[in-house]
Each structure stands twice: as structure tokens, then as C-alpha cells.
Amino acid sequence: MQPSSRLFALLALGTALVSAPALAEMSGTLNLNGATGLIDMPSGDAQKDATFSFSTSLIGPITRGTLSFQFSERLSGSFRFQTWRDWDTLIPGEAEESDRSIDLRYQLLREGRIAPALTIGLQDLTGQGLYASEYVAATKTFGDKVKVTAGLGWGRLGSDGGIGAPFGDRPPVDPPGVPNSDQWFRGEAAPFGGVEYKVNDSWTLKAEYSSDAYVLEDDERGLLERDSPFNFGVEYQRNPYMRFGAYSLYGSEFALAFHIILDPKSRATGGIVGKAPAPVKARPARAVDPEAWDAGWVSQPDAGPILRKNLAKRLAADGITIENLAYTADTVQVRIRNGRIDAGSQAIGRTARALSHVMPASVEVFEIVPVVNGIGASKVTIRRSDLESLEYSADNATLLRERVTVTDAGTAPVWSLGDEDLYPKFRWSLRPVVRLSEPIEGDVGMRLSATYDIAPGWVLSGSIYKEIASNRDPSVSTSTLPHVRTDGSLYNQFGDPALEKLTLAWFGRPAENLYSRVSLGYLERMHAGVSGEVLWKPVDSQLALGVELNYTKQRDTDGGLGFDEYDYDIVTGYVSAYYDFGNGYLGQLDVGRYLAGDVGATVSVDRVFANGWRVGAFATVTDVSAEEFGEGGFDKGVRLTIPFNWAMGTDTRRGFDLNFRPATSDGGARLNVDDRLYQSIREYHTDGLDPDWGRVWR
Amino acid sequence: MKHLKRALAGLAVLALLAGCGNDKTPNPMAAAVGAVAKTGMAQLKGKKAGAAPAAQAASPQDLRAELARAGQPVLLVSSKALGQTGFLTVSDSKGGVLTWATPDGATFSQRDGVLIQTRGLGFDLMSAQVPSVAQLRQVGTPYQRVYFFLGPDDQGTRRTYDCVTSMAGNESIEVLGHTHATTHITESCTRSSGGGKLTNEFWIEGPMIRQSRQWVSGGLGHIDFARVID
Numbered sequence: 001m002q003p004s005s006r007l008f009a010l011l012a013l014g015t016a017l018v019s020a021p022a023l024a025e026m027s028g029t030l031n032l033n034g035a036t037g038l039i040d041m042p043s044g045d046a047q048k049d050a051t052f053s054f055s056t057s058l059i060g061p062i063t064r065g066t067l068s069f070q071f072s073e074r075l076s077g078s079f080r081f082q083t084w085r086d087w088d089t090l091i092p093g094e095a096e097e098s099d100r101s102i103d104l105r106y107q108l109l110r111e112g113r114i115a116p117a118l119t120i121g122l123q124d125l126t127g128q129g130l131y132a133s134e135y136v137a138a139t140k141t142f143g144d145k146v147k148v149t150a151g152l153g154w155g156r157l158g159s160d161g162g163i164g165a166p167f168g169d170r171p172p173v174d175p176p177g178v179p180n181s182d183q184w185f186r187g188e189a190a191p192f193g194g195v196e197y198k199v200n201d202s203w204t205l206k207a208e209y210s211s212d213a214y215v216l217e218d219d220e221r222g223l224l225e226r227d228s229p230f231n232f233g234v235e236y237q238r239n240p241y242m243r244f245g246a247y248s249l250y251g252s253e254f255a256l257a258f259h260i261i262l263d264p265k266s267r268a269t270g271g272i273v274g275k276a277p278a279p280v281k282a283r284p285a286r287a288v289d290p291e292a293w294d295a296g297w298v299s300q301p302d303a304g305p306i307l308r309k310n311l312a313k314r315l316a317a318d319g320i321t322i323e324n325l326a327y328t329a330d331t332v333q334v335r336i337r338n339g340r341i342d343a344g345s346q347a348i349g350r351t352a353r354a355l356s357h358v359m360p361a362s363v364e365v366f367e368i369v370p371v372v373n374g375i376g377a378s379k380v381t382i383r384r385s386d387l388e389s390l391e392y393s394a395d396n397a398t399l400l401r402e403r404v405t406v407t408d409a410g411t412a413p414v415w416s417l418g419d420e421d422l423y424p425k426f427r428w429s430l431r432p433v434v435r436l437s438e439p440i441e442g443d444v445g446m447r448l449s450a451t452y453d454i455a456p457g458w459v460l461s462g463s464i465y466k467e468i469a470s471n472r473d474p475s476v477s478t479s480t481l482p483h484v485r486t487d488g489s490l491y492n493q494f495g496d497p498a499l500e501k502l503t504l505a506w507f508g509r510p511a512e513n514l515y516s517r518v519s520l521g522y523l524e525r526m527h528a529g530v531s532g533e534v535l536w537k538p539v540d541s542q543l544a545l546g547v548e549l550n551y552t553k554q555r556d557t558d559g560g561l562g563f564d565e566y567d568y569d570i571v572t573g574y575v576s577a578y579y580d581f582g583n584g585y586l587g588q589l590d591v592g593r594y595l596a597g598d599v600g601a602t603v604s605v606d607r608v609f610a611n612g613w614r615v616g617a618f619a620t621v622t623d624v625s626a627e628e629f630g631e632g633g634f635d636k637g638v639r640l641t642i643p644f645n646w647a648m649g650t651d652t653r654r655g656f657d658l659n660f661r662p663a664t665s666d667g668g669a670r671l672n673v674d675d676r677l678y679q680s681i682r683e684y685h686t687d688g689l690d691p692d693w694g695r696v697w698r
Numbered sequence: 699m700k701h702l703k704r705a706l707a708g709l710a711v712l713a714l715l716a717g718c719g720n721d722k723t724p725n726p727m728a729a730a731v732g733a734v735a736k737t738g739m740a741q742l743k744g745k746k747a748g749a750a751p752a753a754q755a756a757s758p759q760d761l762r763a764e765l766a767r768a769g770q771p772v773l774l775v776s777s778k779a780l781g782q783t784g785f786l787t788v789s790d791s792k793g794g795v796l797t798w799a800t801p802d803g804a805t806f807s808q809r810d811g812v813l814i815q816t817r818g819l820g821f822d823l824m825s826a827q828v829p830s831v832a833q834l835r836q837v838g839t840p841y842q843r844v845y846f847f848l849g850p851d852d853q854g855t856r857r858t859y860d861c862v863t864s865m866a867g868n869e870s871i872e873v874l875g876h877t878h879a880t881t882h883i884t885e886s887c888t889r890s891s892g893g894g895k896l897t898n899e900f901w902i903e904g905p906m907i908r909q910s911r912q913w914v915s916g917g918l919g920h921i922d923f924a925r926v927i928d
Contacts, residue, residue, distance in 0.1 A: 263850075264851070265850035265851040266850055266851075272820070272848075272852070273818070273819075273820050274803075274818065275802070275803030275804075275817075275818050276799065276803050276804055276805040276817030276818040277817060279789065279790035279792075279797055282792050343852065391792075392792075392793065392795045392807060392809065392814060392815065392825070393825065394814075394825050394826055394827035394828075394844055394846065395825060395827070395844070395846050395856070396824075396825045396846075397824065397825070397846070397854050398854065584851075609851045610851045610852040610853065611851060611852055691851070691852070691853060692848070692851070692852035692853065693854070694824060694846075694848050694852065694853070694854040695848065695852055697824060697825070698817065698822070698824070698848070
């Protein structure tokens with residue numbers, strides 16, 4: 001086919017549609033790469049803000065598993081794990097090749113009445129280049145059924161039907177893993193395009209003209225035949241969460257796609273389900289019943305234990321336990337441990353309601369101190385009369401917040417009644433666990449965990465993991481750095497079952513706005529030692545600062561207690577700054593020395609949602625050279641937390657954590673110690689409480 | 699495909715496993731595997747609004763007599779979205795607000811019969827600025843109605859409507875075997891920005907709302923209320 005005839009074909013696809021332009025709301029759909037687009041090509045569209053998708057596609061001998069996240073209205077990113085089978089068809093060697101890639105896309109223009117949506121994208125921007133391409137794509141909606149996309153691609157997307165190299169030749173990838181910016185938009189550029197036709201809410205037809213020649217798969221490896229640049233397909237949206245696609249690709253292949261599409265902003269169940277709270281109990285008017293307001297109860301010796309018992313009974317229904325109760329005639333301070341409710345504000349609201357039932361009428365001020373790991377995270381002070389008067393008011397959440405103060409937790413009053421039944425407290429559980437190292441690779445097993453709260457702030461905990469099934473491929477580390485992370489395969493192989501952790505931790509409040517942690521023991525499955533941390537975080541501050549210092553020895557791979565295999569010990573430490581940018585965007589900067597002795601810095605950005613979803617990315621650059629680091633050049637990856645309550649609408653604070661890296665290396669590695677301070681306490685500071693403050697009345 | 703099969707096999711293993719321990723936090727892992735696919739409505743449909751199913755067959759008069767024997771006010775609530783009908787009793791009464799509760803812990807709070815809050819239904823109405831009965835009777839006089847919800851990501855959201863009532867006429871209605879002479883008033887509301895309309899229907903008997911059909915939230919739509927026992 002001549003370039004001119006290809007262009008004609010492209011135009012034909014576009015002009016085949018006769019429809020009056022109109023403004024229409026049709027959000028973009030996902031392609032075989034798990035990115036917003038047509039079939040194999042991207043488009044100018046974006047997903048709805050905060051959409052999280054998990055896509056699996058099969059294209060003959062190629063499998064792609066992709067996680068994508070619309071980080072903001074315009075910016076989105078993907079993490080992809082791609083496998084090529086029959087890799088040895090033409091060239092002897094491994095039968096299977098796999099590659100991880102990271103994409104970034106930015107929508108330059110939102111679709112307007114006349115202007116199309118315009119997106120610029122970088123595909124596989126840091127990999128070894130197997131999938132690297134760049135593009136600009138424009139998409140215009142016609143009516144409410146038709147979308148037309150035209151774009152220009154470089155790299156793989158410029159490999160067929162090129163129209164010249166407007167920005168010069170494309171140099172080879174060197175070194176692999178670092179952002180290959182020298183290559184971006186270099187080399188041959190080629191046009192691509194296509195049409196989407198939405199038959200109805202469930203069915204969509206797509207046709208596209210691809211500019212990807214599949215040089216690697218067809219010419220070099222003989223995995224598939226690319227006979228034609230045209231792809232056709234049909235997609236079926238089963239419900240808001242699931243989308244299926246079936247395609248004819250390149251005149252020779254059949255492809256399937258399956259997408260799970262999640263909206264972290266809206267619970268799968270539509271709203272938080274769970275029992276209604278107890279109504280606020282109104283006090284009798286002082287004039288009517290002056291006796292009820294008498295403060296004489298304070299001096300009764302048995303008042304304290306009775307009040308605590310009654311309060312504990314009411315709070316138990318919400319999974320809240322009392323750490324401490326202190327009172328005077330007009331003020332009560334209760335220190336609570338919130339075991340179940342995912343929103344700090346709701347736990348506070350439920351506690352306040354319970355206090356309104358239990359405390360004598362003379363008590364006007366409720367001080368509620370949420371306690372995390374034995375230390376006070378903040379103090380929320382609510383006036384009882386505000387609680388009574390606002391319960392049924394319009395916009396009661398805003399009105400109550402204006403009258404509530406959130407301050408440093410301070411220390412428990414000296415006259416407070418501890419709970420002699422609370423410490424020591426032993427808890428244990430045996431639960432199934434999924435540990436994923438790639439979107440579709442990992443293991444499942446059982447984890448036996450136990451925690452022993454010795455005294456406030458003193459926690460002894462441990463866990464043992466036994467694998468049941470795994471689909472991980474064993475790998476051998478060739479790293480020239482100390483193998484502080486890359487022997488993970490050995491730890492999986494020999495450490496089954498393994499003692500994952502056995503630690504004694506001490507949490508404290510050395511002064512106002514200061515939080516401290518010291519952890520001692522088998523801190524994680526590869527390293528043991530001592531880890532200390534101090535955090536400065538005023539309750540209403542967007543900024544927090546921390547320092548961490550660790551001394552660790554590398555553990556044996558058998559998951560036991562020994563240190564014989566490695567003879568490796570190291571002091572690591574960081575100075576950290578945390579900043580809450582608002583609207584759920586958190587940034588963190590750590591500067592210090594990493595496990596392999598390398599010195600550098602980590603930057604991470606997370607988007608957190610009030611319901612507990614968390615999606616972020618991190619990158620670490622240290623003085624380890626890209627060659628020493630190995631594949632990937634420097635450490636980076638994506639991480640996410642999906643809370644169970646989002647999926648089920650029930651009260652639970654537990655979630656599912658995932659970390660994905662394009663390549664694991666020994667450079668830029670940090671100790672995985674539990675209960676780092678910032679995450680533990682932020683929920684009860686104003687930046688954690690305010691976004692979903694409305695749940696105080698839930 | 700091999701990877702996928704193994705991953706699926708792993709999930710299946712998980713689904714079969716249930717955790718144990720004395721840690722009372724719920725064990726959602728096994729449930730989570732299947733629960734994601736279900737939508738909220740399915741879950742909500744499982745809720746019982748505290749109906750007396752055996753009594754359905756009985757005559758309205760017998761049922762009313764049985765309800766009256768308890769000697770407390772009863773509200774009949776029925777929701778199409780929840781697929782439930784039930785008789786509710788008062789769990790809280792203060793300052794003109796009655797809160798009606800189902801046995802499984804969902805509540806409806808009404809100020810003089812006008813709905814101002816729900817809890818435990820999922821798509822709850824968190825609070826509302828509503829007209830009084832006197833306002834409803836002032837046909838043709840416009841006023842504002844504001845609904846407050848927990849929107850996406852549990853952030854507080856509001857919907858403001860400009861409303862006006864109109865007289866639909868005097869109607870004789872039957873509530874569980876009793877006939878009531880009521881004034882039927884229709885409240886028509888238009889969203890102040892962004893469009894959107896809704897209507898509420900009230901059947902007012904003297905100073906009280908005998909029966910109503912009131913909008914609750916986007917997820918629940920309208921719910922019917924009838925005051926059976928005063």
C-alpha cells in the first residue's frame with residue numbers, strides 16, 4: 001500500500017460519517033493496552049476523573065495486563081505487564097519474554113463545541129523500549145453515538161506508514177530504564193485513526209487504522225502475521241464495572257479484552273451501609289429538672305467505673321473501645337480506639353452520641369481523643385449543647401464543624417481512669433492473603449498474625465506466612481550491589497513458611513506536635529534490627545516533617561531467626577517532608593541513605609480518597625549508576641490501597657495493598673517497617689477528618 | 699493464559715478459605731471476591747423493613763387493631779427501590795422531629811411529617827431544609843428546599859431547589875381500613891442550577907400530614923409514608 005492510499009483509507013474512515021456536530025457526553029473507552037483509546041491505538045479522550053481500571057487482553061501469543069488510573073481530570077498513567085509467548089519461534093532461547101512498562105498521558109484540550117479532545121501520550125517511557133512510543137491524538141464526538149479519532153505516532157506507533165521524521169532521527173535506548181527522553185517524538189511519525197460507534201449503552205463498534213507495524217512480533221520473532229493495518233471490533237459494557245471486547249486484528253489475529261472499571265469516589269454498594277446511629281439524647285431543661293444538673297455525682301466514688309462500663313457497652317456496637325476516661329463536673333475526656341469504622345469523623349460522631357446518653361447533664365464539654373497504637377492522634381472538642389441543637393438542622397455537618405475544635409491530643413489527665421481490662425490485650429487472626437508482584441503474578445497463602453498490647457504505646461506483634469499456591473517465576477539476582485532486595489525469589493523459595501515479622505514497638509508523644517516510634521526485632525522478611533522515627537505534625541498543618549534512623553542486619557532466606565547467610569548490616573536514615581496539597585493529593589520527599597548504602601532521594605505523590613482508596617507513584621534516585629542498578633535504571637513504581645469497605649459498604653478498616661515496580665533492584669531500597677507515623681495519625685488530623693466530616697452525623 | 703488460569707485458581711482457593719481468630723475486625727477477603735460485582739441495590743433489597751408478613755393476609759382492620767394494641771404511633775413506609783414495605787415505630791422524639799426506626803437499624807426522621815433525614819439506607823439523606831406544613835398549605839408562595847448528601851468520596855454535597863405548592867384537591871383516602879378526609883397538595887421543585895425537577899405529594903389532614911410521597915435521594919427515589927396510628 002502506498003502512503004497516499006493509506007491516508008485515503010484514513011480519510012474514508014472519517015468521512016464515512018455524516019452527522020451534525022453537537023456537544024455530547026461520551027467518556028472514553030479503554031483499548032487493548034488498558035489506555036483510553038480505540039482498539040490497539042490511543043485516542044484524545046480521557047476517563048472520568050479518578051477512574052481506576054484493570055485490563056487484561058489477549059492478542060494471539062501476547063498477553064497484556066494493565067492498571068490505569070486517571071490521576072486528575074487531565075493526567076492519567078498506566079502500569080503494564082506484557083508477556084510474549086512463543087518467543088523462540090525464530091530465535092532459539094527463552095520461550096517467553098516479559099516486559100513492564102509505564103505510560104503517562106495528558107489531555108491538552110478538553111472537547112468543546114468545535115475543538116476536539118487532544119491528548120499527548122508517552123507509552124513505555126522508562127522501559128527497555130520494547131513498547132516505547134509517543135503520540136498526539138485528537139478525538140471529536142459527533143451526535144451522541146459517533147467518535148472519530150486521528151493521531152500521529154512515533155516509535156512503535158510510527159512504525160508503519162511513516163510520513164517522515166519531523167524532529168530528527170530516533171536514537172537507540174541508552175541506558176534502559178531511565179526516561180528515554182532523547183527518543184521522544186524522534187524518528188518516523190505515522191498517522192493513525194479510527195471510529196467508534198455507540199450502538200446503545202451496552203454495545204460499541206470500533207474500527208481503526210493502526211500505525212504499529214509490529215516489527216518485533218512479526219518481522220523479528222515471527223509470533224504473528226500483520227497482514228493489514230485495519231482492526232475491527234465490538235465491545236460490550238455489561239455494567240458500570242465490566243467491559244468486554246472482541247476484535248479482529250491486523251487481518252490475521254483474534255483478540256479479546258476484559259476491563260474491570262472502578263470509581264474510587266463511589267462505593268460499589270452506593271453508600272456506606274450500616275446501622276443508623278443512636279439518636280442524641282437531649283438533657284432535660286435545667287429549670288424543669290434542676291436535680292439532673294446537679295454536679296454532686298463527681299464526688300461519688302463509684303461514678304467513674306459505672307460511667308465507663310455504660311459507655312463501653314454503647315461504643316462496643318461500633319467497634320470502639322475506651323482507652324481512658326477522665327471527667328470533671330462539666331468536662332469529659334474519652335480516649336478511644338477505633339477498630340472498625342473507616343471514617344474518623346464517624347467514629348467521633350458515634351462516640352459523642354454515646355456520651356450524650358451516658359454522661360450526667362452537668363457535663364457540657366466532650367473531648368474525644370482517638371488513640372492510634374497507644375498514642376493520642378488529636379483531640380476533638382464538641383460542646384454537648386451544639387450536638388443537641390444541631391442534630392436535625394439543615395447542613396448540620398458544616399454547622400457542627402464550625403463549632404468544633406481539633407487540637408493536639410496532649411496527655412491524658414492524671415486523674416483519668418485507665419481500663420484495667422484493656423491491657424494487656426492479645427489479638428490473633430488467621431487469614432487468607434494475596435501477595436501480588438505483578439498485576440497477574442504472585443502467590444496466595446495464609447497469614448497467622450498476633451498482636452499483644454502490653455501497655456499503652458507498647459505493642460508486641462508478629463506474623464507467619466505459609467504459601468498455598470504461586471505463579472511466580474523464579475529469578476536469579478545478578479545485581480552487583482549487596483542483594484538487599486533482589487534475592488526475593490530465594491526468600492520465597494526457602495522461606496515457606498516464614499516468620500515475616502516479630503517486633504516490639506514503642507510509640508510515644510515526646511512533646512506537643514511530636515510523635516515517636518521505636519521498632520525492634522524482625523522488622524520485615526529480609527531485614528531485622530532497630531528502627532526509630534520522630535514526626536512533627538501540628539493537627540491543622542498541611543506540612544509534616546520527620547526523621548528516621550535504622551540499623552539493620554540482613555536475615556537468612558529461610559524465614560528463620562538467623563543472620564548467617566549475608567553478613568550484611570547497615571545504618572540507613574532519612575529526613576522526610578510530607579505535604580498535603582488539598583483535594584486528596586499528598587506529596588512526600590525523603591532524602592537519605594538506602595539499604596544498599598546508596599545515598600539519594602525519593603519523591604512520591606499519592607491521591608487519597610476519603611473512603612480509603614489510595615493510588616500513587618514513587619521514584620527514587622540515588623548515587624547508584626544506572627548500570628549498577630540494572631534493568632530500570634532507578635527505582636520507581638506505583639502503589640495502591642483498595643479498602644474493603646468500598647467494595648462491600650460495611651464497616652471495616654482493612655484494605656488490600658499493592659506495590660508494582662517495573663524492575664526490582666537493590667538500589668534505592670528502603671526498609672519495610674510497619675506503622676510509620678505519618679500514615680497512622682493523619683486520619684485524625686484536620687486534613688484527614690475534614691474531607692469526609694459529614695460522616696460525623698452518620 | 700497460563701498465568702491467568704493460575705491467578706483465577708488462586709482466587710478460587712481464596713474464596714473457599716475463611717479466616718479465623720479472636721480479632722473481631724470482619725474478615726472481608728472471601729466476601730470481597732464476589733461482592734464487588736454486586737450493586738448496592740441488591741444489597742439493600744436484602745434489608746427487611748420490619749414488616750409483619752404473616753399479617754399481610756389479614757384484613758386491614760385486623761391488622762390495624764393489632765398495631766393499635768401496642769399503644770404507640772405507627773408509620774407505614776414503602777420503598778420501590780428497596781422493594782420493602784414495613785410498619786415503623788418511633789425511636790426518638792425531640793423538638794417536633796420524630797425518628798422512625800426499622801428493627802434492623804435504618805431510620806427516617808420527619809419534622810411534622812416532612813422527611814429531613816434517613817440513616818442506614820446507603821443513599822442517605824443526611825439533612826434537609828424543608829417547608830413546614832403551614833408553608834405547604836400556602837399554595838403559590840415560592841420557597842427554597844435544600845437537600846444535603848454525602849456525595850462522591852463521602853464529601854458533603856447539597857442540592858438546592860426552588861419550590862412551590864399547588865392544590866390538587868380535597869381527597870378522601872384510605873389508610874389501612876380507615877378513611878381520612880385530606881387536602882392533596884403537590885410540591886413542585888426545580889433545581890436552582892443545573893436543571894432537574896422533582897415533585898413531592900402530601901395528603902394533609904387538619905394539622906398533620908396523613909400520607910405522603912417524598913423524594914429521598916438520587917439512589918432511592920421516592921418513598922411512600924402513611925401515618926397509620928397517631
